[in-house]
Amino acid sequence: MVEVGINAHLLSGQPGYRQAGIHTYIKELLNHLPPSQQFNYTAFGAPGAGQHLARMPMRESRLPTENPLARIVWEQAVWPLVGRPFDLLHSMAFVTPVLSRVPKIVTVYDLSFMHYPDRFKRPKRLYLQTQTKRSVQEAIRVVTISESGRDDVHQLFDVPLDRIDVVTPGVGAEYKPFPTEAVAKFKQKHRLEKRVLLHVGTLQPRKNITTLIEALGILARPDIELVLVGGKGWLYDDIFARVEALGLREQVRFTDYVPAADLPLWYNAADLFVLPSVYEGFGMPAAQAMACGIPVIASNASSLPEVVGEAGLLFDPHDAQALANRIENVLDNSAQAMIMRDNGLDRVRKFSWQLSGRKIANCYQQAAQQIHQ
Numbered sequence: 001m002v003e004v005g006i007n008a009h010l011l012s013g014q015p016g017y018r019q020a021g022i023h024t025y026i027k028e029l030l031n032h033l034p035p036s037q038q039f040n041y042t043a044f045g046a047p048g049a050g051q052h053l054a055r056m057p058m059r060e061s062r063l064p065t066e067n068p069l070a071r072i073v074w075e076q077a078v079w080p081l082v083g084r085p086f087d088l089l090h091s092m093a094f095v096t097p098v099l100s101r102v103p104k105i106v107t108v109y110d111l112s113f114m115h116y117p118d119r120f121k122r123p124k125r126l127y128l129q130t131q132t133k134r135s136v137q138e139a140i141r142v143v144t145i146s147e148s149g150r151d152d153v154h155q156l157f158d159v160p161l162d163r164i165d166v167v168t169p170g171v172g173a174e175y176k177p178f179p180t181e182a183v184a185k186f187k188q189k190h191r192l193e194k195r196v197l198l199h200v201g202t203l204q205p206r207k208n209i210t211t212l213i214e215a216l217g218i219l220a221r222p223d224i225e226l227v228l229v230g231g232k233g234w235l236y237d238d239i240f241a242r243v244e245a246l247g248l249r250e251q252v253r254f255t256d257y258v259p260a261a262d263l264p265l266w267y268n269a270a271d272l273f274v275l276p277s278v279y280e281g282f283g284m285p286a287a288q289a290m291a292c293g294i295p296v297i298a299s300n301a302s303s304l305p306e307v308v309g310e311a312g313l314l315f316d317p318h319d320a321q322a323l324a325n326r327i328e329n330v331l332d333n334s335a336q337a338m339i340m341r342d343n344g345l346d347r348v349r350k351f352s353w354q355l356s357g358r359k360i361a362n363c364y365q366q367a368a369q370q371i372h373q
Contacts, residue, residue: 004041006089006090008030011026045061061074075097076098080099108142111152112279137158141165142163143166145281150164169287169356171348171353187269194222195271197270198272198273200273202233211323218324226251267294271331276317278299282303287351295341297314301317311346
């Protein structure tokens with residue numbers, strides 16, 4: 001039996017913006033990992049995080065690892081020493097323990113801290129840059145969530161392509177078109193009376209939300225409301241400042257963090273979803289929007305063309321005018337919107353958590369074979 005220890009400390013035990021992309025990926029991947037007679041899995045996580053795992057045992061830390069510094073202390077000082085010996089360690093977020101000599105797998109979601117270092121606070125940037133490089137170069141397998149991410153790890157850190165596995169996210173069954181009556185009731189409850197332009201994501205620089213706000217200003221259409229669903233991350237003051245500078249306070253709604261159970265209804269209530277990021281490891285909200293039957297416009301950067309394919313419209317993330325043009329083309333052309341809806345529903349079928357679970361199991365199988373060579 002191969003004993004696998006899994007660092008799942010970015011599973012958040014508390015509701016909030018941390019229960020967003022990486023949290024969802026870890027939760028769904030571990031819950032869809034197929035049973036095995038060859039591997040025995042043990043997850044390690046923050047206090048309260050065990051509630052998210054249906055079948056896998058979790059050993060919750062006594063340290064408050066929701067705090068980044070406490071999490072670093074745990075992964076570097078505690079994890080190499082804790083519990084029974086493991087044959088394989090999987091760090092599910094960027095960094096492996098320096099002191100452990102156990103063979104390691106590491107998951108890298110994106111390398112935005114390499115491409116856009118000025119958009120990160122200095123301590124976080126330096127830690128991620130140095131320790132992610134060390135981790136991927138030491139690991140026997142590296143997992144990325146897109147082909148774009150695989151190319152990044154290969155090119156920026158000189159990791160051979162045959163050591164990098166792509167395990168894309170899936171889309172949960174809860175993301176689907178809802179009955180008209182349910183959507184109307186939701187819109188009435190939240191007073192959504194205009195055409196709804198939706199963005200879902202933590203407020204942070206690489207999401208490029210200021211370009212979306214500028215496009216709204218260019219449109220100069222009071223019949224549109226931009227709804228920004230997501231909690232405050234970091235370096236978000238420019239977003240609020242741009243809304244004020246363009247006089248758009250009455251047309252931009254900030255919902256803050258939205259519970260996962262409500263998110264499918266926010267998608268269904270939208271007329272159009274826009275993801276203008278300058279960089280994404282995958283772009284899960286675009287896939288979720290397509291699964292809900294909502295037309296999608298996304299930037300042509302990094303992994304987003306992989307997600308959207310021919311189903312949506314792409315634009316240069318630095319061109320607010322081009323984005324404004326595409327928004328208007330979709331909102332004012334019901335036939336175009338319907339084609340995008342149908343194409344999106346068809347495309348999103350390729351993103352399955354069951355398939356993702358099988359892919360990560362195959363990664364463990366390859367790692368075990370390398371260990372015993």
